[in-house]
Amino acid sequence: MAAPVKRTYTSTLRADQARRTQQAIVAAAARLFVERGWGQATIDAVAEEAGVSRKTVFTSGGGKVDLLKLALDWSLVGDDEPVPLAERPEIAATMRLSDPETFLAGWARILTDINKRVAGLHRVLISAAGVDPAAQTLLDEWETQRWSFTAGSLVPHLQRLGALRAGLPPEQAIDIMWLHGDPIVYARLVLERRWTPEQFEVWLQDSLVRQLLAP
Structure with a gap:
């Protein structure tokens, strides 16, 4: 009975961590889009602002348009x-x-x-x-x-x-x-x-x- 609980607990922790990472990336992208403009807010800049790797930006949030969509959707609600x-x-x-x-x-x-x-x-x-x-x-x-x-x-x-x-x-x-x-x-x-x-x-x-x- 203990093993399934452990797996569920681990899965929940990973999901929470993934969500926090995505939140940090989208928040960083939103700040840079507004402060620097579309052209200057590069993926590398977003990664540095969020404190993650370039690969993590793409896997968690996507490209620039994907990040802008998430930022707009979350800001809307x-x-x-x-x-x-x-x-x-x-x-x-x-x-x-x-x-x-x-x-x-x-x-x-x-x-x-x-x-x-x-x-x-x-x-x-x-x-x-x-x-x-x-x-x-x-x-x-x-x-x-x-x-x-x-x-x-x-x-x-x-x-x-x-x-x-x-x-x-x-x-x-x-x-x-x-x-x-x-x-x-x-x-x-x-x-x-x-x-x-x-x-x-x-x-x-x-x-x-x-x-x-x-x-």
Whole structure:
């Protein structure tokens, strides 16, 4: 009976160690991508920053695009747990709100928190997409997922509440929410124009309410 327990214990330790190694590598890659840019954040630099070998970077995280994808995915949800964004407690709670303005206020808060984490990496992705076809594919997938979530969950929720402004086609409402949720908008106002995240959240909520809801 003791042997299986020992094997399970050893396997768990190895899995935990592998996870910590991957976390360190992805965190190092994310820092270097933002600080140095796509071209200067080499695999060798990531390995040195994470304190591992070049081979370990590839076996644990993959190439540069793979590392950028992991960094973006983890930044989107805030951790490396395999739980989709839509199933996160804050998202689920917001999607249950029945007051349209409260719903949009909650979504503005969520978007602001997300963009605090992803805006810098998203700018790196745009830069990488200009020189790397795999990064362009990743950018296309990112935008498709963002639009699909808006079209499949956010605007339909407002429609079920009967809250959309009269004369506003649902397709246009989707585009409005999709545009306002673009990390580029956050980057322009907060990272470049030096708005505070709190100012951005207030502006985002007000903009969504004014453009989407009936007076």
